[in-house]
Structure formats: structure tokens, C-alpha cells
Amino acid sequence: MSQVTMYTENLPNIPWQEKPTDCPGPVWRYSENPIIRRNPLPGVARIFNSAVIPYQGEFIGVFRGEQINGVPQLYLGYSKDAIHWTYEKEKIAFVNEKGESYMPRYAYDPRLIKVEDTYYIIWCTDFYGAALGLAKTNDFKTFIRLENPFIPFNRNGVMFPRKINGNFVLLSRPSDSGHTPFGDVFVSESPDLVYWGKHRHVMTRGYNQWWQSLKIGGGAAPIETSEGWLLFYHGVIGTCNGYVYSMGAAILDIDNPSIVKYRSGNFILTPEMDYEEKGFVANVVFPCAALTDAASGKIAIYYGAADSYVGLAFTTVDEIVTYIIENHVANGDDNTIGIL
């Protein structure tokens, strides 16, 4: 029995392995990682930074597929065990409200969230610079693009899995249109997915925790728990030889997610394995999704590895929430004066 309650579905069929006895932290990798390897389908060199969700007793995924022309698009995949995947050969065909083709020039780092009876995809798209794209589907056959939530430049849009105070709620990370050597997480609300506002700052990069000292960005859709919204996110340090992306975790207030209740000062996963340290972009662990089983407290986290693979990692809600609380550091807002 779990002491911290997750207000999510019971999904006894999510991937799972028990914690190895030699695991030093609160999150452990799947022994058969990476679960998605290079050249997963014709014309796609790499799949990574992708999202999965339960659907009709099985699982469905929206994948960042790097085409062999180097341009990312989104691909649909299906799985019975959420580990072994089959893919649609053609990229997702987005349409506008009239049913006319409305394709992004590029699309990457999707998140996939169910709110009420509808599934939403949020990704990074082209809008005279990097910005958030948003689409909805009810059947994973027709994907209707909605208004872009924000003007550029923005990445890492992560929607909450239910409305809060009657509004849709979206985390995002203002950016530049390049490699963005800065970045905090903000939250915004919308009554209708057309107009967005009530923007609030949530979390600053962690100036005193070097692994997340350059920038941070939301990862998996927040998980509703009895302690608040459990958020897996990424934190980045800039080294002399490039960025290093680790995984962090925080708990946001359940009614006002601009309030950080607890935030781990330590990363919970950092590039250590061959498939995380080497690849198209070395040293990247980038969470985009999580599956949960409310009854057992099990959590399976999906993360991109080195912009080349998809990895799977596990924790339990008790273990991760306890870890976050025990390793809590203040949000660090006092340290933001330098960027005002």
C-alpha cells in the first residue's frame, strides 16, 4: 500500500521492475534500456523525447521522429506492454478545424495529455521562431490543430491532466529561438484553449544546484497526488563542452500550481549509461511522459536519451515524494534578481 495517494487510474499493466539493491537514488532504469533504438522505422533515424498514454486497455504514443533529412516530425505508435512499439509509417497529419491540412514545418518534444475526454498534443513548432503548437484528438485518427497558445519564443509546454479552477493549465518555458542558455518555468491558464493568461512564474533555474543552473523545463504531465502535483522535469548545466540534461522532480500546490511546495535540490537521474552519454546530442536525459498505477503506487517514466533513444525508468510515488521532501531546497526566487 502506498502512503502517498495518486489520483490517477489503476493501470496494473504498466512496465515495471523492482528496484535493484545497488541503486543509489530514488529512480532506477529499466534493465533492457533503451526501449527504442536507432532506425526504428523507414525514413526515421532516431526516436526520442516522446510521450505515451494508456488508451483502450493498451498504450499509444506520440513520438519525436527525426527524419533522415534531419527535420523532426511526430509519429504515432501502438503497444500492448508500453515497451515494444509498432509505428505508423507516415507522420501525424494535422488538420485545421475545417479539416484542411495544417502541418507544422517541424515538430518536436511532444507531450500527450488527456483532459476530460480529449487527448491533447503539445509540441515545439515553427512560428517565426520556436513556439508551442497544440492539437487535439479523440480517436488518434483525426488530429485538429488549435491556436498556438503563445507568441514566440517558447518550448516545453506541459498541460495539466485536469482543469484547475475551471481553466486549462499549461506549464511552459520562455526561450530564445536557438539553444537558449537560460530558462524558468511559467504557468498559464485558459478557459477555452484559444486565449491564455494569468501567467505566473513557477520555478527558477537552480542557481545553487549546478545540475539545473542554466535552465529548467517541464517534463511529464504533472501527476495528481495527495501531496500536490508531482512534476518530473529537466534541468541543464552548461559545461565547457556543452549542455548536460538531468532529470529533477518537484511538487506543486494542487490548487495553485505556481506555488512550489517541495523541490529536490538533487537530480533524480543524470546521464551515466552509454546510451545517455553518447549519441546525436551527448549527455541528455529528457523526461516527457510517465505512466502510473494508482493502486500500487508504481510510476514508469519515459525519457529521451542523448537525442537518439527512448529510455524507461521506475520509481514509486512513496519513494519519489519522500525523496523530494527530504531533499527540498527553496525555490530560489531570491536568486533571480540577476535576470530581472
Place this chain on the structure above:
Amino acid sequence: MSQVTMYTENLPNIPWQEKPTDCPGPVWRYSENPIIRRNPLPGVARIFNSAVIPYQGEFIGVFRGEQINGVPQLYLGYSKDAIHWTYEKEKIAFVNEKGESYMPRYAYDPRLIKVEDTYYIIWCTDFYGAALGLAKTNDFKTFIRLENPFIPFNRNGVMFPRKINGNFVLLSRPSDSGHTPFGDVFVSESPDLVYWGKHRHVMTRGYNQWWQSLKIGGGAAPIETSEGWLLFYHGVIGTCNGYVYSMGAAILDIDNPSIVKYRSGNFILTPEMDYEEKGFVANVVFPCAALTDAASGKIAIYYGAADSYVGLAFTTVDEIVTYIIENHVANGDDNTIGIL
């Protein structure tokens, strides 16, 4: 009689001088420029980049006042002739909807727009980086701050003087939080000034017109005319010794201001005078406001000069609209591929 109609008030008392015979372009300077000089009030070193509007038969202004600690705030001023100003000694005291103090840490480059019966101030404020602040007043005594329209980073928010298709409409320029070596103009809509959306790209920097090749940004509130919305804006080139800010002009579609009908490929004013070429920031001509007299077609443009002074310049709606149409260049959207 004017051939192009301005759908604005009749204001026969706006500042005016006839065009000098030796003026090479469509806009000419006031002979007594600058109209606001250094140390305009105690504790304020410079006023520039400021907005004026008619009010109760006279004029009122919201001024960017650079305090002697170097931090800009907004100051109120009054004038009978819109040339000679008296100022409130204290910076504008913003409050929230409950009447509690809600001061920006800094505030600069205000625009002042009347929509229906309310006056709105938009400025650049601190929101974990440069962003737009928004406030309203009906009496220029109580200034109520509203929600920030956007997450960072953004500058040069310019509201239209009436709703379009039932919504408030706002131009803005996505930026970084520094000196921003890029920038296009976007337009956004809001039904309620709380939530914003339907973001559209309006104008790219003008790659083939070097004076505006680095970035552009809205200036005075658009002026409604029989040809469309007349927009005075600023365009910037990056030289080896710094940025140079000139004034440009365009005409936007009256019902859909994301469509540029005409845009002058030439600047209409560029730093030439001592007070424009020298100062706290050399080589800046930065329009923020315009007064118009519908009956005569006269337009008086207020612009910041060298981040140190306020200058005044004149044109007529016939002259400037004719000039824009005759010197029209395509919007240049085809040239934006490099930043996608």
C-alpha cells in the same frame, strides 16, 4: 481637405508647423526640438520614449522618466499645447484591483491608448525578464494594473484604439531580456484583457532594407484611416558601433491587422540632429505616440531621441499615406526562412 480620411477626433489645437521647403522626406521636425530636455524634474535625469493623448480639451502624457538611480519609471504630465509640460513629482502609483500598491520594479517605453471610455498604459516591465505591463485608468488619478498579457520576453506593446471584431488587439515584439538582436511584430487578441490569443505574425524585420534589418517594433497607437491602420514604428540596424533606430511607417488591413497592405521600404525619419545622434544612447529615433486632427489631416508624432530627449515631428495623412504606397515593398515574409 484631406483625401485620405482619418477616423479620429478633430483636434485643431495639436502642435503644428508647415513643412519646410528644404525637407527631403515626408516627415519634418519641430523647429524648437527637443521639446523635453535633460533634468526635467527633480530626481529624473532624462525623459524620452513617452506617450501623449488628448484629455478634457488639453493634453496628458505618460513619460518614461529615468530616475537618477538609473532605473526608469512612469511619470504623469499635463500640457495645454502638447509642447510645454508640467509633471507630477512622484512616479505613477499603480494599484491592483483591490487598491493595494502594485508597483513595477521598473517601467519603460509606455504607450497610452484610449479604447471606448478607458485609457490604457502598456509598458515594458519586470516579469522574471522583460515583458509587457498593462494598466487602465479613467481619471488619470487611479491606475489599476491588469494581468500581464504575455509571458516573457516581450517589448513594444501597442494597443489599437478600438476593438476589432469584438476583441482588444495588441501589437507586440517578442524579444530576449537583453539588447535583443532580432525582432518581428506580432498581433494578438483578447476578449477581456485577461486572456490573449489568436497570435499572428504581422511584419518581419526588413532584410533588404538595411535600416530595419535587425529588428522592428510598433510605435504610436495605430491611426484609423480610409486606407487602413497607419502605423508608425521603429526599425533598427546593427552597426559595428551599435544600433541605429529610425522611424518607419506601414498600413495594416483595417479588419485584419496581421495583413500589411503597404510598407515603406525607406525610413521616414532617421537620426540626423545633434539631439538624436548624441545622448545616453546615441542614434535613436523612437516613436511612441501621435496626435491627429481629422479635419485638417495633420499628424504630430512624438519620439524619443537618443534615450535623452523628446522630439516632435509632423506630417499629414495625405503625405505619409501617399509616401508609404509609393515606396511600398513586400512584407518580406519570404526572407524569414533563416529564422524558422
